[in-house]
Amino acid sequence: MIEKALSGNGRYFAWLTFLLVIMGVGGLCYLQQFNYGLGVTGMSRDVSWGLYISQFTFMVGVAAGGVMLVLPYYLHNYKVFGKITILGEFMAVAAVAMCLMFILADLGQPMRALNVLLHPTPNSILFWDMIVLNGYLFLNIVGGWVILNAEKKDVPPPKWVKWLIYLSIPWAISIHTVTAFLYCGLPGRHYWLTAILAPRFLASAFAAGPSLLVICALILRKYTDFDAGKEAINKLVTIITYAAILNFFFVGLELFVGYYSNIPGHMHTLDYLFFGLTDHAGEVYDNLVGPMRFSMVIGMAATIALLFPKMRDSYTKIGWLCGAIFLSLWIDKGLGLVLGGFVPTPLEYIVEYYPSKIELGITAAVWATGAFILTVLYKVAISVKLTK
Amino acid sequence: MDNSRRKFLKIAGLSAIAGIGAPTAFNGLLKGEAFASSAPSGGGGHGSEKAPTGKRYGFAIDIKKFASDKDLAQRCVNACHSTHNVPDFGNNKDGSKNRKDEIKWIWAEKFEHTFPDHSHYKKNEQLQETPILTLCNHCDNPPCVRACPTQATFKNSDGLVLMDFHRCIGCRFCMAACPYGARSFNWRSPRELDASGNYKYIKNPNPDFPTRMRGVVEKCNMCAERLAEGKLPACVEAAASSEAIVFGDLNDSHSPVSQVLKEKFTIQRKPALGTKPSIFYII
Ligand code: SF4
């Protein structure tokens, strides 16, 4: 089946070549990081996780978002999603692959990564995260591939694969819950220490993942003969709208608890993210205020817009609104959540973080690799569907 | 105790035995420590009364002694850092914005930073100006150990929280987990050599202690290597003339540190978090 990825038109290969170039440049950046150490990044003793881990966290959400197609189709027999379920599964594959690459890029001693398996440590959430992520990758690759293969041969898929897919539904919830546990179980990091972190992660995941899916489906519709169908897109948009509303509601809850309780530790990071934080010497730190406000405004505006049928009457509008929601959630979770958690430091210093060029290069390369995997998988899936 | 509570405790106890509950808290309840561990001061944060197995080494740091001798703190820091080959990359000077590569096991801090959750409103001026030695607390209930996915950070039978530099994968989960900023990461190689083949960033290396590789986390090891030889920790030794740091086994009521803790009023850093620090500060 994979041979289907080897033929395509000029545009397809130009896109893949473009991605390969980014991957190549990022690969060179990684070589530098590998030789010198993580000192080439903007991370420091005080902000000890940066872009890699924040992107990782966001991509776990995108991966989990695929379940918003799988669940209605397999559990509720919602036929309209039948055509595009595979897109959700393959998006999960690409996203989890990116997660694993981001983790690897973030390790100080990547050659020792297997120590996590050689010395299994059940009390560490990172150990469980490793297990659920790899499990989810496996479930989606196998599930997606076997069903696609059956479709190609025009035979019903084997029975056992259904169980894999049923398993993948709670598993999708688990990957993002466990990822939230990485943060919300740490004493002394007030911004993360909140029981609503996992629900908030899930809400944003179920908005961001399907948003990306809608965008992909619209791109496919434009450049290939594959049409997801109006009803499917519309249903997805409804899911996105409700998930996004929940997400912003949860953000509001955080703001209420922080500011009504007036406990300094609960307000510091919120101050830093939305208003700027002033240190003992009177200096103001606010490098994330712009992006965070922008994120809230476009995210909420797009969500409200989606509530109006008039704003959903063309694919162009839907595409832009989903793009805005995706970008908003990317800023909120892919930047603010992880970076904000380190401000102020446990000793109440304020240290701002800016990614270095090399770090940006490596991050871009991981994104490009994800896009490459996604393109190839989608190419295979669509070729199978179109030849039928 | 009503029936449902008893039942709950039973389940809690069983799950603790099975290793799936939160053993310390529930065991505490079962042993009738409910009052001690729900004290408003924050989970009996002064340390567990009941001795866990083995030793538990700790410090009592006498802040007044550092007020009268302003260089003392720096002498302690130097003693530690030269004993343990802690590199100085030159970008961690006070006031420098770029503290990015900084590695430190013990350092002098202002009171308001070491104890950020204490009120500073009209605090005694001398206290505000005294350098406060800040280091790993060798917590009795260490979140860094809980977080580490490889057991590269572990607690030994003497209550010391130690690092295995050869196992650490450099994920820095422990740094996010430590509420005291006690951990440093090797963002670059501390073993870099200059033209004449000497370490660029380690002045007078100590051949008896290993240097680290890049990409691993490190922190105060309470001089485990010196304790094994029957010596005092290097920083304690540096402060010996004024007895500014009292060292000993907290589980031994006759140890010097236990004696001091009985007499003096001490505080710990962030006791409300339940980490049970083994470093005490005499105010
Ligand atoms: S102070 Fe930090 S590094 Fe030291 S034992 Fe406690 S949690 Fe771990």
Ligand code: SF4
């Ligand atoms: S950085 Fe090393 S010591 Fe810290 S949690 Fe990761 S493996 Fe454990």
Ligand code: SF4
């Ligand atoms: S106990 Fe030893 S390792 Fe820890 S700060 Fe003192 S000298 Fe350094």
